[in-house]
Amino acid sequence: MPEQMTSDLFFVSIQATYQSLEIALFNNSRCIASVMRTDARASSFLVPLLHDLLRANNLSLEQCAFVVVDAGPGAFTSLRVVIATINGIAFASSMPLVSVSSFEGLVCQIKQERLLVLLNAYNNDVYFAYAEHGKIVLSGSGKYDTLPTLLSVFKTDACVTVTGNGLLMYPGLMPVVSQVFSTTEVVDSEVPLAESIGQVGLQKWQRGETVKKIEPLYLKTIVYDIQRARAPK
Numbered sequence: 303m304p305e306q307m308t309s310d311l312f313f314v315s316i317q318a319t320y321q322s323l324e325i326a327l328f329n330n331s332r333c334i335a336s337v338m339r340t341d342a343r344a345s346s347f348l349v350p351l352l353h354d355l356l357r358a359n360n361l362s363l364e365q366c367a368f369v370v371v372d373a374g375p376g377a378f379t380s381l382r383v384v385i386a387t388i389n390g391i392a393f394a395s396s397m398p399l400v401s402v403s404s405f406e407g408l409v410c411q412i413k414q415e416r417l418l419v420l421l422n423a424y425n426n427d428v429y430f431a432y433a434e435h436g437k438i439v440l441s442g443s444g445k446y447d448t449l450p451t452l453l454s455v456f457k458t459d460a461c462v463t464v465t466g467n468g469l470l471m472y473p474g475l476m477p478v479v480s481q482v483f484s485t486t487e488v489v490d491s492e493v494p495l496a497e498s499i500g501q502v503g504l505q506k507w508q509r510g511e512t513v514k515k516i517e518p519l520y521l522k523t524i525v526y527d528i529q530r531a532r533a534p535k
Contacts, residue, residue: 315500319376326496370503407494420468467492
């Protein structure tokens with residue numbers, strides 16, 4: 303189990319699921335610094351950006367209690383590069399790791415009673431997650447025009463917030479979503495911030511949910527997964 307938090311508990315959070323890389327440095331629950339790079343090869347700059355961020359704050363990786371990583375879902379190459387790099391660093395240093403999904407990060411970031419996250423899975427596919435009261439109740443992947451069938455059990459007249467970079471990739475998504483959720487609002491958050499990933503990661507670390515190796519979250523191997531019974535109305 304993790305030690306009790308002190309004023310000098312530091313950790314790093316990394317988000318690089320698509321064509322951007324963001325690293326955040328935390329002292330306890332407070333994000334004290336961050337750095338971002340956005341281009342097609344952003345994930346390959348992980349090591350120098352991490353080094354520069356720590357050095358600018360007079361810290362070394364050895365002074366960090368753990369590292370939080372967004373394990374996806376996301377772009378295959380970006381995920382593999384970042385996860386392989388961090389797994390190598392953790393193996394060499396015995397650094398504990400915490401795995402957080404992009405879905406969990408966005409649910410933490412966009413605090414709404416009902417939230418639908420839609421991320422680009424390419425080839426007319428979307429990664430999706432539906433959350434109620436901060437808990438993910440359905441997640442998976444599929445052709446975006448199959449969403450009405452997959453989400454039908456959660457059909458409601460209440461307002462549902464919709465977010466994620468899938469909305470930018472597929473302009474036809476919202477009419478499809480409206481077949482299930484008649485009242486929606488869109489929040490423009492393409493991917494979770496490293497700060498949100500870090501907040502979820504800290505909660506997991508406090509519960510002792512660390513791993514020695516991060517595994518990328520691929521949802522194309524399943525159609526969908528109902529993770530728990532739907533909360534009562």
